Every structure is written in structure tokens, then in C-alpha cells.
Amino acid sequence: MKRMLAAVLAAGFSGLAQAHGAHEHGVADLQVAIDGGQLSIELKTPLDNLVGFEHAPRTDAQRKALADAEARLRDFPRLFVLPAAAACELKDVELESPWGSAGAERAHDHKHDHGREDSHSDMHVHYSLECAAPAALNEVQVKLSETFPRMSRVRAETATPRGQGSATLTKTRNKLPL
Ligand SMILES: [Zn+2]
Structure with missing residues (x-):
């Protein structure tokens, strides 16, 4: 049963990637x-939404901007508000930056095969949580646009025991039904 749900989730999300991956x-x-007590939240955003540039950081100010953005992305309670009754606990945050953490040492190798200053870069973040009372997960408040003003819209997709859904969130319309 669990495996079936996982397959449904994967199918739904690959459909999403085709439709909205741009x-x-x-x-x-x-x-x-939501799969049992596991809550998974995946964010994919152009780096521009976070720091206003997409090249490897070249100056101290740019390195600091990237490190600050990464720190904010790891600050789950600042970005997402879950119903307290669900009793969710953050287990892991995986952050995949195009140049490694804070863009530091690996600044040269990674993106630069593509070589062009105008190439685009994305940041991926995966939050894993465990919830003691997942039935209480009826919505999540998403404060990404509040934290990152350049991120004016968040296209959200959900896959839960209640079914699949989608919504476009903004700074003021930030509640995603689950
Ligand atoms: Zn871009």
C-alpha cells in the first residue's frame, strides 16, 4: 500500500515537472x-529569487548574500507554519546549491561547463518531517514570498491521503490546503 502511494506521488510529480518545470x-x-507520518516538502527556485543573481558569487557581498539565503532556507519555522496539532518534527533539510554550500570552494567547477554568465541556476531544498498526528495536517502556511520578496509566486502541488491538489501562493494568499 505504501509502495502504491509512493508510485502515485512519483507519477503526479513527474507530471508536474513537465507542466511547470520551466x-x-x-x-x-x-x-x-504526506505519506503516513512522513511529510515531505520540496522547493525548487531560481537562484535569482533568493539573491538577485545566478552566477557563482564573485564578491564578499555576493557570498554573504548566498550564505544568508541558505541560512534562511534552513530555518524551517520561518518559512512554513504547520498545524500544531499535527505535532510535526523537522528531521532533515537537504539543500542543493549550484555551487556547494555558500558557493565557497567549488565556485569554479560546477556550473561552468555550461560556461556562460547568462546561464540560469536553481536552488533545491528538501525538508523531511515526521508528524505524530498527520490527520491534523489540513494546511500549511507558506511564508516564502514574505521571506524572499523576489519570489512573488509559489506554484504548489500537493499529494496527500485526501488526494492531489494545486494552488498558486503569494505573500498574502499563503495558505496551502492539504
Ligand atoms: Zn534564471
């Missing part, structure tokens, strides 16, 4: 899945 500044993609 890199569009100002827009981010969010996928929220």
Missing part, C-alpha cells in the same frame, strides 16, 4: 507530500 524568475515550485 525556470521563471519570480516563481518557485513547491511539492508537498
Whole structure:
């Protein structure tokens, strides 16, 4: 049963990737899945939404901007508000930056096969949580646009025991039904 749900989730999300995968500044993609007590939240956003540039950081100010953005992305309670009754606990945050953490040492190798200053870059973040009372997960408040003003829209997709859904969130319309 669990495996079936996972397959359904995967199918739903690959459909999403085809429909909405385009890199569009100002827009981010969010996928929220509930499987038993596991809550998974995946964020994919153009780096421009976070720091206003997409090249490897070259100056101290740019390195600091990237490190600050990464710190904010790891600050789950600042970005997402879950119903307290669900009793969710953050287990892991995986952050995949195009140049490694804070863009530091690996600044040269990674993206630069593509070589061009105008190439685009995305940041991926995966939050894993465990919830003691997942039935209480009826919505999540998403404060990404509040935290990152350049991220004006968040295209959200959900896959939960209640079914699949989608919504476009903004700074003021930030509640995603689950
Ligand atoms: Zn871009």
C-alpha cells in the first residue's frame, strides 16, 4: 500500500515537472507530500529569487548574500507554519546549491561547463518531517514570498491521503490546503 502511494506521488510529480518545470524568475515550485507520518516538502527556485543573481558569487557581498539565503532556507519555522496539532518534527533539510554550500570552494567547477554568465541556476531544498498526528495536517502556511520578496509566486502541488491538489501562493494568499 505504501509502495502504491509512493508510485502515485512519483507519477503526479513527474507530471508536474513537465507542466511547470520551466525556470521563471519570480516563481518557485513547491511539492508537498504526506505519506503516513512522513511529510515531505520540496522547493525548487531560481537562484535569482533568493539573491538577485545566478552566477557563482564573485564578491564578499555576493557570498554573504548566498550564505544568508541558505541560512534562511534552513530555518524551517520561518518559512512554513504547520498545524500544531499535527505535532510535526523537522528531521532533515537537504539543500542543493549550484555551487556547494555558500558557493565557497567549488565556485569554479560546477556550473561552468555550461560556461556562460547568462546561464540560469536553481536552488533545491528538501525538508523531511515526521508528524505524530498527520490527520491534523489540513494546511500549511507558506511564508516564502514574505521571506524572499523576489519570489512573488509559489506554484504548489500537493499529494496527500485526501488526494492531489494545486494552488498558486503569494505573500498574502499563503495558505496551502492539504
Ligand atoms: Zn534564471
